[in-house]
Amino acid sequence: MAQLEIGSSFAGYHVLDKLGSGGMGAVYLVEHPHLLRREALKIISLSVSDNTEFHQRFVNEARTVAMLNHPGIVAIHHYGVTDDAPWFTMTYVDGTDLTHGGLPDTDVATIATRASAALDYAHRHQVIHRDIKPANIICTREPDGSIDQVVLLDFGIAKLADSTRMTATHAFIGTLAYAAPEIIDGHPAGPASDQYSLACTIYELLTGRAPFDAPTPSAMMAALLAKPAPPISTLRPDLAALDPIFERALAKDPTQRYPDCAALAGELTTVLAASSGQGPAADSVPLTSGTFGASVAASPVPDAPAPGLIDGNAPTVESRDRSPHRRRNWLLAAAALIVVAVLAVAATVWATHRSDSSPVDAVAAPSFTDISVGVFVSCAIRDREAYCWGQNDHGQLGDGSNSNQTTPTKVVGITDVTDISASGSSVCAVASGEAYCWGTLDNIRTPTKVPGISDVTDISTNGSSFCAIAGSFLYCWGTNTEG
Structure with a gap:
């Protein structure tokens, strides 16, 4: 992996600071040479990219991801291969990831809803994330502490859902604790596998630990393939109502999961709101009285179109008019x-x-x-x-x-x-x-x-x-x- 020195230049960018590193590479805070704006630059680890074929796959995937335009997905600005090191730059979001935990249930519900909307958008464009986990979700907050933005990172390792050739043969890309069983079993990633990883992430945010834990990778893989996820009520009895939701989202068979991430988030947020005793959100759909009950009188407000251009000096902005796709529950x-x-x-x-003088019947x-x-x-x-x-x-x-x-x-x-x-x-x-x-x-x-x-x-x-x-x-x- 290329290690950049603070104050040096790389691919024409001025390196300001190192933001972090992981199994897929390192991320640096850089300044654009002409626009003088701050961006985040990620260099992919050479251990997985030291060949021409991978370089081409990387460029193709980066080009596909750069076409995504959603407020919940970090924007890709530029990409290339320099000194045999594939890299791309993205909007710098000055927030914190979710690895520290300790969030209230209401924040978890907000994160689940917005992350689901971003994933479903990517899936509609045939792009799979493959590595949803707390470290790849960043939140920014308003001065009063409420959540402002929820942004998904690291779509740089995503691939087209119908183009498995774009991933190195037999390579496992992702983080084991959040990987869907079908991925471990060698099947291609799909929207359902992203949903599984999102469910693992939400489970961890609510309990402080991922659904599966094992001392070795082989033991972890065996657990993921064969053992059912522990009901969330074993760690939080107050959330027993969520047991059937996680049972479905973490099903071994991907066809048994929810039809999309929004469906998972919709049921999850409904139960969390009921558990906390809170009323429905302010942007919920109104009801009109009907015979023997009530019926829906209006449809959810559709998503506002994402902006065509994103200011590189500011974090991605999520529209406040954005409503969850499903309020039905x-x-x-x-x-x-x-x-x-x-x-x-x-x-x-x-x-x-x-x-009193009338007959009872x-x-x-x-x-x-x-x-x-x-x-x-x-x-x-x-x-x-x-x-x-x-x-x-x-x-x-x-x-x-x-x-x-x-x-x-x-x-x-x-x-x-x-x-x-x-x-x-x-x-x-x-x-x-x-x-x-x-x-x-x-x-x-x-x-x-x-x-x-x-x-x-x-x-x-x-x-x-x-x-x-x-x-x-x-x-x-x-x-x-x-x-």
């Missing part, structure tokens, strides 16, 4: 709360307007007997029929489809429903004294009878584990990693 929870309020008002009006008011509000789905019992609404990607609405619904949809196949429980992607109910469940990662779209128990009076699920009272006994089944 907290909207559904809000809709459920509106249902509770509607039920309470209806019951009060009915009770106060009925005279003179007004045929609907009878609501139970409601269960999950993060992604909500359910209620009316006139001993079950209704669910919300997200339906795993069939958790029980209507035989995978179509999301913003208003309650009748659950098919069960009647005489007396109890219902909704959580995560699972819903269970008691109908005619029998237990039924649907949804879950198995994509069960209609209620399925739980075998082996009868005379059921109560049932509960947290999304991956299930319990029911049947007769005089308590039965539990499902995930048992914590006993």
Whole structure:
């Protein structure tokens, strides 16, 4: 690796200071020879670049990354190969990376949302980062301490998603603790592998440690390939609601992860907001009342276009009008709360307007007997029929489809429903004294009878584990990693 002296010149740039170094190279603070602006210059380690073929791959990749224009991705200004050392310059962002940790959950939610938007933008342009980790995410802050910018670094080792020839044969590029299992297993990187690395990073920001740890690289690789990630609740019991989210984002099979990073960030921020007792963000989508609940009245504000040119003297600026791509989950929870309020008002009006001389059954008011509000789905019992609404990607609405619904949809196949429980992607109910469940990662779209128990009076699920009272006994089944 080329070592530059402070005060020297390299590729025409004046070297002001050394900012840091890592496995892929060293970064220096330099001054542009003509514009007199400060930039960050990274020199790629010679240990991976001492051949002409690599130099060409580097130039091709640098050219591709330089075309990215997003406020959450550091801008590439110039690149080249000097004295057999590949290098590129980028906007100098005067902030701190995330390796020090100690962030409040609200900051982690902000970081997850903005980093996801940047990654999804790159993925839409067929560019994969390959090395998402705390050290490659920089935050700048306002004078009051709030987050100003979240910027992803080191796209200089990214590659086109459909051009595996641009990466050295059989080379592993990345940081092992955050590497997706399919990368370890020799498969090409893709958007899902970046999502996995982002989930590892968020996990570490929330707990102080990455999901996997091992004394040797070989042991680490074995753990990444074979062992499930420990639920985050083992380190932070107060975040048990995040267990199914990380279970999905850190799935060994990339097809089982979220469809994009924004989907991961959307569910994560919703649960973190609920855990902290905070209301929705100021730029959330408003709701309009609807029958038996609420429906979305407006769509999220689209991303503002990134500026065509970036001032090299200033850090990359993120638009404050930028909204997360998915607000759906907290909207559904809000809709459920509106249902509770509607039920309470209806019951009060009915009770106060009925005279003592009138028969009790003179007004045929609907009878609501139970409601269960999950993060992604909500359910209620009316006139001993079950209704669910919300997200339906795993069939958790029980209507035989995978179509999301913003208003309650009748659950098919069960009647005489007396109890219902909704959580995560699972819903269970008691109908005619029998237990039924649907949804879950198995994509069960209609209620399925739980075998082996009868005379059921109560049932509960947290999304991956299930319990029911049947007769005089308590039965539990499902995930048992914590006993």
